[in-house]
Amino acid sequence: MPIQSLNPATGQLLRSFDALTPEQLESKLALAAQAAVTYPLEPLGQRAFWMRRLAIQLENDADDLAALMTAEMGKTLRSARAEVLKCAAGCRYYAANADSFLAPEPIESEHAQSYVRYDPLGVVLAVMPWNFPLWQVFRFLAPALMAGNIGLLKHASNVPQCALAIEALVRRAGFPRGVFQTLLIEARQVEAVLADKRVAAVTVTGSEAAGRAIAAQAGWLIKKSVLELGGSDPFIVLPSADLDAAVTNAVQARLINNGQSCIAAKRFLVHTAIYDEFETRFVAAMQATVVGDPMRETTELGPMAMPSAVSALVTQVQAAVAAGGRLLCGGRPGFGENAVDTSAVPGCFFPPTVIAGVPRDAAVAKEETFGPLAMLFRVEDVEDAIELANDTPFGLGASCWTNDPEEQERLAEGIQAGCVFFNAPVASDPRLPFGGIKHSGYGRELSSAGMREFLNAKTVVVEGVASPADQPSLFEHPEPEPLPAMAPPMEPFLERDPDLLPLRSHSIFGRSRGSE
Incomplete structure (x- = not known):
């Protein structure tokens, strides 16, 4: 069976390779x-x-x-x-x-x-x-x-x-x-x-x-x-957070890489005192996202990588709504309401989608959603946020928005994940260990x-x-030739x-x- 390279924005076959004999x-x-x-x-x-x-x-x-x-x-x-x-x-x-x-x-x-x-x-x-x-x-x-x-x-x-x-x-x-x-x-x-x-x-x-x-x-x-x-990373927002920064980063954290990232924020856990305002602003920002040809410099959300990924996301949206969730925007394959270029094939596009009110015990609320789908949840306090954040088989990362030192310490201690970021979206960095626990893996x-x-x-x-001081170094090595300016x-x-x-x-x- 040939190994094929297909452009998901156009459906064009780019190259085809035979598998190694x-x-x-x-x-x-x-x-x-x-x-x-x-x-x-x-x-x-x-x-x-x-x-x-x-x-x-x-x-x-x-x-x-x-x-x-x-x-x-x-x-x-x-x-x-x-x-x-x-x-x-x-x-x-x-x-x-x-x-x-x-x-x-x-x-x-x-x-x-x-x-x-x-x-x-x-x-x-x-x-x-x-x-x-x-x-x-x-x-x-x-x-x-x-x-x-x-x-x-x-x-x-x-x-x-x-x-x-x-x-x-x-x-x-x-x-x-x-x-x-x-x-x-x-x-x-x-x-x-x-x-x-x-x-x-x-x-x-x-x-x-x-x-x-x-x-x-x-x-x-x-x-x-x-x-x-995989991951089902929580994005926790508490009352002491800078709400402007939280909303802006929430959109970026969900839509990074067209929503297809293991460390993208999937579940948004917002304190009830600020939930309504966050929901309104978050949905508006998601709807304003520029969808279209990924080759355009102005595009903010391109296609999903393959038709099967779109189908999987459709199934999860349907499951979330069937469980009692409210669809606030998006939800159907295609370019959505803010497309700038419809010359691409809509089959691999999925617009920014927000669902609120999914029951916590619903299966879809605990799964990894690999695409531009965000689910919103109300939480009563820090302990409620920690409980919900941990109520998933995964444990990769968490992004927490609070300026309260005591809340930060409690979240860092209580969240079951390989990393916890405060007032910043989760990201990999060569200088920092990266990995998960539970079903997110090991090592x-x-x-x-x-x-x-x-x-x-x-x-x-x-x-x-x-x-040892009298012995030669175990790690000596000669200096390499000078590094060229160009390869x-x-x-x-x-x-x-x-x-x-x-x-x-x-x-x-x-x-x-x-x-x-």
């Missing part, structure tokens, strides 16, 4: 295994040099990479461009900080010397989603490669061009062949890849169902796994915590030798790597030659 897949696995032996021997300074060059590649190609993302999965061009630059920032962060993250840690003990060193696990399979086609990958890629691991990417099937572009960027930055490869395979082939003895670990970002299946297999194989799954991405997920913390004890051209890598030849047809890889 068993022989091609074996070749890539063998190359990864070979790289796992040689690449960790590269000095850390050299890895950092390549990682900084990768950041330069991203910055130089930001506009074209953004256009590619928008074409394949529909995010607005503005947000796509910001995503590319965030990836570059992540690369620079790990290039600058890997030295301290990986440095051996001395441990005081009765031994002459004892310390912990951090060694790479080897080949790590990354199963990634379509909603942030670059950032989801780079927040694994940057720490993994700096740590000396090898990456195999199984990206979502609707963003194959983004997946191939990432591999090309890594090669173009100078990383050795085999250090990072894209596997154009079907979902059913993931099981065989994970079972391969050359693969040491797996990281998954995606649905709860996908996470369960892969984690079960990884557990059976006794292979390390990290899961970043952490980003910061030093994310890097160490795929490292072996090896205890080393030495007796009968000179004191090297793509063509030499394409000439040597037939797997990347199809990429020539896209503008970010030089002049167009058509598909080969």
